[in-house]
Each structure stands twice: as structure tokens, then as C-alpha cells.
Amino acid sequence: MKENVGDCDARAMRSSQNGQQASQDQELAGRFRNAMRRLSAGVAVVCCADEGGPVGLTATSVTSLSMDPPSLLVCINRTASLRGSLAINKPFSVNLLGRQHAEVSNAFGGAVRGEDKFRFGDWEISTSGIPILTDAIARIESVVDLEVEYASHTIFVGRVTRCISDITGDPLIYADGKYV
Numbered sequence: 001m002k003e004n005v006g007d008c009d010a011r012a013m014r015s016s017q018n019g020q021q022a023s024q025d026q027e028l029a030g031r032f033r034n035a036m037r038r039l040s041a042g043v044a045v046v047c048c049a050d051e052g053g054p055v056g057l058t059a060t061s062v063t064s065l066s067m068d069p070p071s072l073l074v075c076i077n078r079t080a081s082l083r084g085s086l087a088i089n090k091p092f093s094v095n096l097l098g099r100q101h102a103e104v105s106n107a108f109g110g111a112v113r114g115e116d117k118f119r120f121g122d123w124e125i126s127t128s129g130i131p132i133l134t135d136a137i138a139r140i141e142s143v144v145d146l147e148v149e150y151a152s153h154t155i156f157v158g159r160v161t162r163c164i165s166d167i168t169g170d171p172l173i174y175a176d177g178k179y180v
């Protein structure tokens, strides 16, 4: 079928508008990334166990959700190995890192893969079968109560089952792309 000049012009305009929109979206994402670098965050290692062994990653997206019932949330990238290991009713641990744990954070934050991550830090297995960092400034055990998919991430809501924060020390804080 023959296209007339008007159709070609409309297509070219749509394609140019899509291109402009894509570059505006990219620019906004870049500005948002830079803005969020200004938000100081405590650092945690979130862990669970599956048939293959212990699994964990470094996360700054841990947030207290409610005291009734005690609950928290954490946002996990869908590409992270932990994502596939977490499911409704599965137990997981949130280990809040102290200032001395930068190496642990790096190992679980992408520098080391798989079970070798657990060579960094002093880990034990809790009664619910999940890894716990013995000298974390707080160790919080939860079970997954809800999971919500949003874009690149899954938001997991955990109902807290056990909580220990008996070790004093400064928290590890991440801001502007570094530990402060």
C-alpha cells in the first residue's frame, strides 16, 4: 500500500516526540538518582536460606513500617539473587551493620557472589534456619507477610518475630555514594 506524505510526517513527528520523551525521562531519572544520594541511610544485610544454602544482600531500603504488629519493609531488585529465594511466610533476617562492617557491606553489595559472601563477618544460623550476623548492632527476624511488585523492585513486608539489639556501637551510614 502506498503511504501519503501526511502519514510519513505524522510518523516522523511521533518518533521524534518519543525520542524527546525518552531523553526527558532519562534526565529526570539522573536528577532523582543525584537527589537520593543526599539521603543518608543505615545499612543492613538482608538474608534468608533456600535449598542452595544461605542468600543475602546489602540493602539501604529497610524501613520500619508499624509497631502493631511490629513490621518492616525492604525493597529488593528483581534481578537480585535474594528475590527468588523470598516468598510469603518465608523467614528472613535484617542485620543492621555497625561502623566496623564496611567490608561486610561491600561483600554483600556486589563485590562477592553467592555463598562466599558469608566469609565476611561472623555468621551463625538462627533457630528458624536463617543467617544472623552475630555482632550486628540489631538482628531482626521476620516472616514475609506481603510482597508487592513495582517496576524494577519487589517490596517485601516482614512481620517481626524476633529482635535483638544488645550490641552498642555506631551504625554504618551510607550517603553520597560512600560510607560516612
Ligand SMILES: Cc1cc2nc3c(=O)[nH]c(=O)nc-3n(C[C@H](O)[C@H](O)[C@H](O)COP(=O)(O)O)c2cc1C
Pocket: 043, 056, 057, 058, 059, 060, 061, 062, 075, 076, 077, 079, 080, 081, 082, 105, 106, 108, 109, 110, 111, 113, 114, 174
Ligand atoms: C550501600 C548499598 C545499598 C544497597 N541497597 C539495596 C537495596 O536496598 N535493595 C536492593 O535490591 N539492592 C541494594 N543494593 C545492591 C545489592 O546489594 C547488590 O546488587 C547485590 O550484589 C545483589 O545480590 P546478588 O549479587 O547476590 O544478586 C545495595 C548495595 C549497596 C552497596
